[in-house]
Amino acid sequence: MTAARSTKRRVAVCIALIVAVLSVFVVRLVDIQVVRASELTTAALNKRATAITTYAARGTIVDNHGVVLAGSVLRYDITVSPRTLSKLKTFVRGQGSQKALVTLEQAATELAAVTGQTPHDVLTAFTAKPNSDFEYVAKSVSTDQMRLIRNLHIPAIYPRSHPTRIYPDGAVAGNLLGFVGTDGPQNGLEFTENKCLASVDGSSTYERGANGVQLPGSAVTTRAAVAGGTVMTTIDHDLQWSVGQMIAEQALAIGAESATASVTEVKTGKVLALADWPAVDPNNVDATPAKSLGSLAFTAAYEPGSTFKPMTAAILLDKKAATPLSQVVVPYRWVSKEGSVVRDATPHPVQQLTLAGVLQQSSNVGISQLAINVPSKERYTYMRAFGVGEPTAIDFQGESAGLLAKTWDDQTKYDVSFGQGVSVTAAQMAGIYQTIGNGGLKLPLTLVTGCKHSDGTITDVPTTVGKQIVSESAAKTVVQMMEGVVTGGGLSSLLTIPGYRVAAKSGTAEVALNGVYTADRIVSLAGLAPAEDPQYAVIVTFTKPSTIKTSAAAAPTFKKIMMQVLKTYRVTPSTTPSPNLPTTW
């Protein structure tokens, strides 16, 4: 009897216990599965899931043969978690017989040897803030360095990749390209073409196991990365370098403050080379003073001087107000009927010059006397049509429009005919000579031919519609007259290229400071070749040379650049002689 009762009691206790335990489990289950379900699921996913940014490269800027002028590469920041690392005095590296105990000092020395820092700097980064989870050890190391560091197997060291801009050609076209700073594109094409170049980084989330391997079928791409487009320029990087090197050599030789040179294809308006000195290396922007960072060819307006005369001559011929044989009596100093005084650059006895002679001798007096045969208002309209007073079609960052007064007083109406009282940029001069070389048909100057997207489509193609400014015969006659500068002018020996007919015009302009002309000069030479059918316009400008202050300083460089152009583009030598128009009467 008692045995049966005790059995019953035992069973009851057991059941009670089981029920109690089970109910605890049930409560827990409901809590996990129902009450905190969503919270726990999220936490679990966060443990497994990793969000990664897929970097899309910023687009490249290429030259006219597709050579990369500006491109993107990956660089790595080496980061450390001092919280983890500084707790370890030593760590074990390698396995089996290779096993070795490494101290933090040793690790710091090894890492410093790769990055070129001092071991002390690296050790400071490791230990200075022991509670931090993220500190930089080194910034922007190359892939090779990153791999070496990775092979050191130092714990809690993480490389973080980020895209960086490189300019493989350095300062070749550096003034045009601009650069990308820490705050994004800063200058030049990098800035103005940013819409094309900019990329959109993508992001994707996936779940991974403890060893970092992606769980099958868990990839969720939330946003696809879009690479930037390619900016196609008209620059020829080899020619650009040659031109840059040549003006740099001469600028140093004559002590010039700055220099620019451009090569323009007259039949297309494409700028093949446009170099500035001082040259900017976008890889190392800090090495260049801030005022030289842009392209002076676009931003600096100057009084061009005599390189303006061919345009005045073209206007006169187009209005039939003069012919190459128009006769002028040219004294050194001439007083107009309004009492304005015009002087030539150097004293000379009274000369009897034709218009061709006026260009050859670069006579201010001669061109002034002929220029007023066309009313000021019409000349103003012509000059505006040539592009004076407005930025070129390139619309470079910070491009100057130059300065051309709308109404001219009795002095200015003479002065503008020989390039004083008016200011232009070197790029505008390139436009003027392109027009003269192309039979009076002005084409929009082009530096960027379009934006090529990753799918192959090309957008932002600039217009190529030209405008006839002066008649073809007027333009061709001006080129013939300019040949006289090379065949018979004072700079003939410096300008003659054996085998080729070259048309050129020199210019020496005084630099005005606070409204007063100073002893400083801007010397330039502009020209076209081959003269029988102009293909290329070359313009060379040196600002404030200290040793030679005449256009004789620019002539040798003009010749070298023109010869390089003729060689590069395999222009065959001229087969007809220069016309040698009469210069005196």
Place this chain on the structure above:
Amino acid sequence: MSAVGAVSTPSTWSVPEVQHPHIEIVSTRAQRRARPRLMSAVITVAALFAILAAQLLLSIASSEGAYEIASLQTKHVELSRDQQILSEQLQVLTAPQHLASEAQSMGMVAASSAAHLRLADGVILGEPVPAGGVAPLRVMADGSPLIPDALLSTIALVGSTVPAAVTAAPLAPVIAGSATAATAEIPAVAVPAAMAPAGPVTAIPSPQTH
């Protein structure tokens, strides 16, 4: 309890064996059809196991695939890094200032005239002048190019390591042959031995001045 009584009232133990016919409940045809058959059960269970096994194998295979994908992705990343390093090097090496100093260090000079050999008929256009008399490229005081490139600072010129025999070989000046009608048939007669074409150059007609 007597024997007669025992006889007249048959006791249970003496009940004679009665041969009953064998009777059992036979299910109707419908019932039989409704009853699960052994074969189906076996097939179902087997199929279930097969499905479970396949699922297991598939998930093993796919997780193995995940490892393979992960390792291939790692390889891909490393290879694209290699590719990037090499194309970056190539881009920097083709920088014109580098090529120019390299060429100069190998003893090359810029041509001082623009002359052309027209391959169609061998005519020389322009006035060829032996190269030379051209000043070497001017460089900065520290030897860096006038048109700098910070990326080139780590790249050494290989020109100086070229064997002397290569750089020192005298370049024969180009001397034009006697002036005759420009035709491709003219054999290479008036050409000095120094510039006699070698190898594939024979395909080009000999130069003739015009």
